[in-house]
Amino acid sequence: MIFSCEEHVDIAIDTIVNDYETFPSLEKIEPEKKLSTTCEYCKNNAIYVVANT
Template sequence: MIFTCKEHVELALDVIVDEYETAPHLTELPEEKKLSTTCEYCENHAEYMVAN
């Protein structure tokens, strides 16, 4: 599971496909989670969760 901002969502999708060889699930975070969760690549507020 990877939390990511809009800028890095494609990178997160590629990582999930490469690691698990399955189609990733992209879920938009609810507003309350966006404020407290950071992107794993740049420390901006995360807007999406990418999971296998």
């Protein structure tokens, strides 16, 4: 599972595809659940959760 901002969501998707050889699920984080979750590639707030299913 990778937390990602808008700018880095494509990198997160590529990482899941390369690591697991499957298309990932992409979910938008609900505004009330964002809390202080940050992007794994920068320090911006995460908007998406990219995961292998």
